[in-house]
Amino acid sequence: MRDYEEHFKSDYQGRDIQSAYAEARKMVDTILTPADQTPLDVRQDIARKTVRNFRDHINKGFLEYRKSVTESGDFAYTEWTGQGSVLVDALGREFLDILGGFGLYSYGIRHPKIVAAVKAQLDRSPQYSQELLDPLRAELGHVLALLTPGKIQYGFFANSGTEAVEGAMKLAKLYTGKKGFIAMLKGFHGKTLGSLSLIGKKVFRKPLLPLLDGVQHVPFGDADAVERLLAAAKIVGQDIAAVVVEPVQGEAGAIVPPDDFWPRLREVCNHYGVLLIADEVQTGFGRTGKIFGVDHWDVTPDIMCFGKALGGGVVPMSAFFSTPEIWSCMEPNPFMHTTTTGGNPLACASALAAITVLIEDDLAGQAKTKGEYVLKQLGVLKARYPGVLAKARGLGLLLGMEFPTDGIGYKVASGLFSRGVLTAGTLTNAKNIRFEPALNIPQETLDEVLTRLEDVFKSIDLPQRKKVSNLYAGRMLHVDLSAGKVTEEPLNDDWVREYIGGWGLGAKYYTESVDPKVAPLSPENTIVVMTGPMAGTLAPTGSRTCVVSKSPHTGTIFESNIGGAFGPELKFAGYDGIVISGKAGQPVCLQIEDGSVSLEDATSLWGMGIFETERALEDKLGCDMKSLAIGPAGENIVPFACVGSESYRQMGRGGVGTLFGSKNLKAIAVRGTGGIQVAEIGEFWAKVSEHLENNLMTIDNQWAKEQGTPMLVDVTNEMGIHPTRNFTLGVNPNRRKLDADAVADIRIGDRACATCPLGCGNFTSVNGVEVEGPEYETLCLGGSNCDINDMEQVMRFNRTCDDLGLDTISTGNVIGLAMALTESGAADLGLTFGDAASYLKVLDEIARQSTPRGRDLAMGSAKLADKYSQPDQAAHSKGLEMPGYDPRGNYGLGLAYATSERGACHLRAFPLFADDPFNLKSLANDVVTMQNVNGAKWSMCFCDFWGSVDTTIMADLLTAGLGRQISSTDLDKVGERVWNLVRMFNLAAGFTAADDTLSEKITKRALENGPHEGRTLSPETLEELKGFYYRQRGWDKAGRPKAAKLRELGLAELIEPA
Amino acid sequence: MEKHLMAIPNRCTGCNRCVYACSAVKEGMFMPSKARIHVNNMSHEGYSVPSVCFQCPKASCMEACPTGAISRSTRGVVVVDAKKCDGCGNCVSACPYGMIEQYASGTAYKCDLCGGAPACVAECHYGALVFKEPDKTSLNCRKEQMKQRSKSGEPEEKRRALAIEVLNGAERVPRSAGYMR
Known part of the structure; x- marks a missing residue:
């Protein structure tokens, strides 16, 4: 920090009346010189002297906190002039103002209409006599009575916000005859002794205790807590006069309460006969996008406090207003509460002019639109520069940016400052920075501010500490x-x-x-x-x-x-x-x-x-x-x-x-050549060995090691759900050519993923064709479904798809469909069941979209079938082609496909081995349970083939690895949370319950052979299944997660306003 | 005769459990790059070749060491005495199999058979690593594997070159095949 003693020499030697006169005289001369005609050396002198004067006569503490000093060069930034949203310092340096004097400058700096009214009034009468009736004050009372909601009608004018709160407290005590108040944690109401008692922050209160007796605090937004306190107060005889609340907490960082908070407060206060005081000092007069903050919830408080913007940003003014009923207690002795300067003609002129501007320019509407715009842009910046901005929130143009730490917040504040943008945020308090510009800030200025903000975000070097975190790279x-x-x-x-x-x-x-x-x-x-x-x-x-x-x-x-x-x-x-x-x-x-x-x-x-x-x-x-x-x-x-x-x-x-x-x-x-740490390597390893030996390497999972997925060829054929010839048959008569034994015959080695002892991969070789595979899905969709019952050709298909980057399930589906369309005469795609040559040839055409039929098939099954008007020939859900388990022979699979977030997928729930594949209710329960377990399992990144792993084992491994207790319940919740998170995303993306469906191939056309010959999964059955499923999930009939469910899962932020 | 560690590539699936286990024992964390055993995965060919230290009877690393930091234990294991190692790296260049390497500090490290109970073998679920008393078949097999020697390049390159040789000479058969195939 700069050495102020050295740089700004003190010349104060104690009392000196001649010097006092000379200094005052000099400053008056400066004031009388138009700002643009003051010579540079005079302005430099002022900049220098202001620092000295702050140090010697105001409070040197400020010099350590204010960016105007800490971030300045030779000359501290010194207030000089301004207009609208632009502030100019004594040396002509410009700032775009988004601090807005903490809500003072809702109309911008020096709004011309307000200044004109005040100047005119100044020439008429700046103060009043204290005896005659003053017309401006009376008229302003009338205007505010018209502007405020409900029965609010009488008011008292003062000079600063804290005076308004003091007055409101006196009024409440006088009217109710009670002494206590309930205020909110982190709330801010002013720093005079009365309102200080209400403040919800230790730093300002503690050194001055005791303050007013009977003030209690509850968390902001928690109407239940208010009710509990009031109920308790009633029982113990602790009288409460009023509940004092900011509609949106300003100083705390633009905190918007839940939507039911204000209506509930009103209800509770009515019930207990307690007054409700709205501190609208910061939120009033358009700031939050409505004329008053409480207007968002259509609540009428008993007493309202105004300040800041009330005076139009030109003359300070504040007020508290109430209903005739309450005000009547002030009438017997109107001198109970008075002030000499409050409601002076200059202030009233300023306020009256401001209210005309508020309405003429629809400043509330501007605040709403611009606020939404800024929040959206901050959201973009948040995503673009992760780790810089933690949260952006607020209402209208009472916005707040929350940063992960004070340090990052201060870097942003000072970065903005050096780029000519004025915000709050000091060295010690920068975690929350308000974004509170004039409501009429021009759009270009707003965009310029956002551009500079992005520039600051870009420049911030986040702490790159590599955290020593177990299991994670960090x-x-x-x-x-x-x-x-x-x-x-x-x-x-x-x-x-x-x-x-x-x-x-x-x-x-x-x-x-x-x-x-x-x-x-x-x-x-x-x-x-x-x-x-x-x-x-x-x-x-x-x-x-x-x-x-x-x-x-x-x-x-x-x-x-x-x-x-x-x-x-x-x-x-x-x-x-x-x-x-x-x-x-x-x-x-x-x-x-x-x-x-x-x-x-x-x-x-x-x-x-x-x-x-x-x-x-x-x-x-x-x-x-x-x-x-x-x-x-x-x-x-x-x-x-x-x-x-x-x-x-x-x-x-x-x-x-x-x-x-x-x-x-x-x-x-x-x-990568680094390593992964665990809490204690021996313990972790012991846990791994225990679960590996006792659970993984057991009969349940050995199929993977012995045969791999091809074993499913037999299983699904036995069940009659093995998609064959474009999902027409459920049993492939030639399955022996594609089953696990057929694969074993040509296997030349086993392959495993990293650290997997199952090694389910079969590396096969025949006639010079080598591939790791084919897996079950490829054997089924690329084999049976296309009626290609020749292992070598399926291997070629497999290898070619792998090389071209085609999904074999979707590709097998779409080729099978093309074969069916060609054979039925609906289209001529040159593909027929069992014709291996064209089946292999078309792969490259699909991948490169190089021929008309290649482009046709590259649309996918749903669109291909639609193009040729055969929608009942494509097997899919949400457009994703179906895997190799026909849901017509197992309705649980149908539900699993229909409710999967990504369309027809067998890896979300797999009720293949359900006791009764047609028992709707128990299948719906199974699907929910399996989906949730898989939600946890895929979040742990375990493989499907550790079929017997459960959340207890997962939690055990996680606990041993992290060295921190994780329970199976935690993991169950994770699974369910994921499902609800992705569900809310899909709903927001425009999907509805109607999309949780299966294509007509399944719902209208019956299987043509095997044990389920003649069976469909009808739309009615599917609806019934979905009904059970939604209920089991805690979703409403439209498939939307209920608020209670989201709250239970810690997803309350996704609850949509009713 | 002391037991020796042998790899049977035909059985290796490339899962790398041995590698992870080795690093866990030697480094206290899962850090394959610092393991004393390596697996050369040739996934496109569907083949993996473990690289193990043969504890050579005539150990090039030991011969190359100017400070006497590398010696043979009573059980026939070639071991590094970190206190004597001056980090010259001669041993790394000398080993034809790429099986001795250096930390960033220069100190050399290599397989020491975990004092007679190699963790890698215990973690191999495919029988691709064996630790046993030599017999005629295993000695022949070991002799075959030791024949290929790679003189130049980084240890990783030497191991890969040898692994490709092994793949080229492999008779790949289904897993039903007999002992050491």
């Missing part, structure tokens, strides 16, 4: 492809507690980063890649990696995950996840080598298949690199394009590859 990577910029921030601890990782944490990061209406393929959409807490440890099957985004195929939020070793590698490189936004100008590869992250030109890789891309990346980064890459399908925006890794692993469903393609992101390549 950092998130943010990649803005449009700007070509990469930043990182600490992992959000609060979110980790609520969502753990994987799907849940990914969904949280995702929903915080976009508007639910975002177009999936637009640069505004983001892609969140997220690992789980077990990735990079010995915990078996816990290494899966999720992507959460909005699906280009279904338009819903979706999650797709992948096995292999990408997730652990990302964590070893130091990141738990990546948030990708924007769109690159040309193909790029996101390259991460430990802490070194860059966007590399990938033009040379564009057009390559995934296999070749991976080889090229290995050549560059070494063979231990792990990647997520797209092939031609993703590049050409095929809506069911997948992302591939380690050649044969995919994030298959919903179009992750499409999203990569839309952003010109060819691949993410990672090499």
